[in-house]
Amino acid sequence: MRTLRDMPKWGAMLFVAAGLTACGSVDTSDLVSFVENAHKDSKPEIDPLPEIRLYENFVYSATDLPDPFATLNLLPGSGGAAVGGISPDTNRRKEPLEKFALGDLSLVGTM
Numbered sequence: 001m002r003t004l005r006d007m008p009k010w011g012a013m014l015f016v017a018a019g020l021t022a023c024g025s026v027d028t029s030d031l032v033s034f035v036e037n038a039h040k041d042s043k044p045e046i047d048p049l050p051e052i053r054l055y056e057n058f059v060y061s062a063t064d065l066p067d068p069f070a071t072l073n074l075l076p077g078s079g080g081a082a083v084g085g086i087s088p089d090t091n092r093r094k095e096p097l098e099k100f101a102l103g104d105l106s107l108v109g110t111m
Helices: 007-021 028-036
Strands: none
Touching: none
């Protein structure tokens, strides 16, 4: 014999069973045929491959020039500057940060 306490449990089970019957046998053949034939005739558009440029070899032709990293060129008062080569322009206008000594500057942060 069923009691009043079992009624909500039976009602919930009946509701779930009725809900599951709604998902039962529905004719979906038209859906299956649509999915199979929807994109059968269409071809995807694919971009052509980019043209590959040929690699050009670089020939280093400065072997007869003096080595810029030689220790003779790094010493002050020697090398190309004394002979009339490249040297800093001492008559230029000074930049704002050149007012400070290099030891007084420190990196606070970057953005």
